[in-house]
Amino acid sequence: xxxxxxxxxxxxxxxxxxxxxxxxxxxxxxxxxxxxxxxxxxxxxxxxxxxxxxxxxxxxxxxxxxxxxxxxxxxxxxxxxxxxxxxxxxxxxxxxxxxxxxxxxxxxxxxxxx
Amino acid sequence: xxxxxxxxxxxxxxxxxxxxxxxxxxxxxxxxxxxxxxxxxxxxxxxxxxxxxxxxxxxxxxxxxxxxxxxxxxxxxxxxxxxxxxxxxxxxxxxxxxxxxxxxxxxxxxxx
Numbered sequence: 001x002x003x004x005x006x007x008x009x010x011x012x013x014x015x016x017x018x019x020x021x022x023x024x025x026x027x028x029x030x031x032x033x034x035x036x037x038x039x040x041x042x043x044x045x046x047x048x049x050x051x052x053x054x055x056x057x058x059x060x061x062x063x064x065x066x067x068x069x070x071x072x073x074x075x076x077x078x079x080x081x082x083x084x085x086x087x088x089x090x091x092x093x094x095x096x097x098x099x100x101x102x103x104x105x106x107x108x109x110x111x112x113x114x
Numbered sequence: 115x116x117x118x119x120x121x122x123x124x125x126x127x128x129x130x131x132x133x134x135x136x137x138x139x140x141x142x143x144x145x146x147x148x149x150x151x152x153x154x155x156x157x158x159x160x161x162x163x164x165x166x167x168x169x170x171x172x173x174x175x176x177x178x179x180x181x182x183x184x185x186x187x188x189x190x191x192x193x194x195x196x197x198x199x200x201x202x203x204x205x206x207x208x209x210x211x212x213x214x215x216x217x218x219x220x221x222x223x224x225x226x
Contacts, residue, residue, distance in 0.1 A: 004158075031212060040123070042205060043216040050212070090159065094212075101147065101209050105159040 003027075006091050006106035013113050019078040021109050023091030030096055032074035033103070034058075034066060037088040046089075049074055081113045116141045118208050120217035127196045128225050134181075135191045135220050137206030147209040148182065148189045153219075154202040162204070165189065198224050 007022035025032065031050055035043040045058030047066040055066050063085060067075045074093075078085055088110050092103040118139045127133035139148070150162040165173045165182050172180050177197075181190045193200055201224045206217040 033214075035216075040218050042118075042120075042218040043207075043214075045214070048212075096212075101212055101214075102149070102161055102164065103151075103159075103214065105151075107158045 004091055004093055004104050004106040006089075006109050008109050009107060011109060011111045013081050013111065015082060015113060017081050017113075019081050019111065019113075021076040021078075021089055021091075021111070023074045023076070023093075023106055024072050025074075025093040025104070026072065027093065027095075027104070028071065029093035029104070030071075031094045031101075032068065033092045033094075034064075034074065034076045035090040035092065036060065037090055037108070043090065046076065078111075081111075083113050085111065086113045087111060116143075116208060116210060116213075116215045118206055118215050118217035120204075120206055120220050122220045123218070124221045124223070126223040126225055127193070127200075129196055129198060131196055132192060132194045133196055133222065135193075135204055135206075135222065137189045137191070137217055139187050139189065139206070139208045139215075139217075141187070141208060141210060143210045145210075148180075149207045149209065149214075150178070150180070150189075150191045151205045151207060151216075152200075152202045153205065154199075159205070163191065193222075196224050198226065200224050 004025045033048040034046045049068045065077045091106040148165045153159040177194045203219045
């Protein structure tokens with residue numbers, strides 16, 4: 001089975017702190033994604049990556065950056081956390097386009113910024 | 115812009131009964147794929163069922179089936195013989211190329 005592991009299930013940070021969310025997948029997937037999930041808004045794409053060291057902005061990249069130094073690892077960085085970044089963050093990976101684009105998700109990281 | 119709409123924020127169903135969750139989408143793409151994902155409470159999101167837009171036949175996975183109406187851009191999910199374990203958030207999603215667009219979700223409660 002595909003396993004996508006997110007480093008932290010719950011985090012509490014203070015405004016202005018730097019936050020790292022890490023994600024690792026074990027199926028050699030090409031594509032990795034970071035989503036933000038908020039009630040009533042569904043999942044919104046922050047950043048995605050199709051290959052090592054490549055990244056593309058999603059729908060809501062402001063205030064976030066990402067890093068993909070190795071194929072299996074995709075990190076989301078909040079340079080200076082703000083209260084409006086309190087949310088559930090979901091990492092996902094996929095093999096490729098079409099039906100191969102089925103997403104496999106991690107359990108999520110719930111971030112609270114005080 | 116591509117959009118996915120789920121008009122039912124919450125639904126409930128009696129155990130063993132059938133429930134249908136609605137989803138509509140808007141796209142000008144000719145090649146796309148549709149998915150229903152399930153997110154149980156405090157657990158990771160998993161795929162329920164998927165449909166290729168070029169296929170007219172509705173997808174079925176055990177107790178889960180879809181009603182795909184391409185002209186109407188409608189993709190509803192039917193859950194038969196509902197079980198307590200079906201209680202979850204359900205997200206409809208459309209895949210264009212390598213980009214997913216998700217709906218806002220429907221929270222399904224299953225009553226014993």
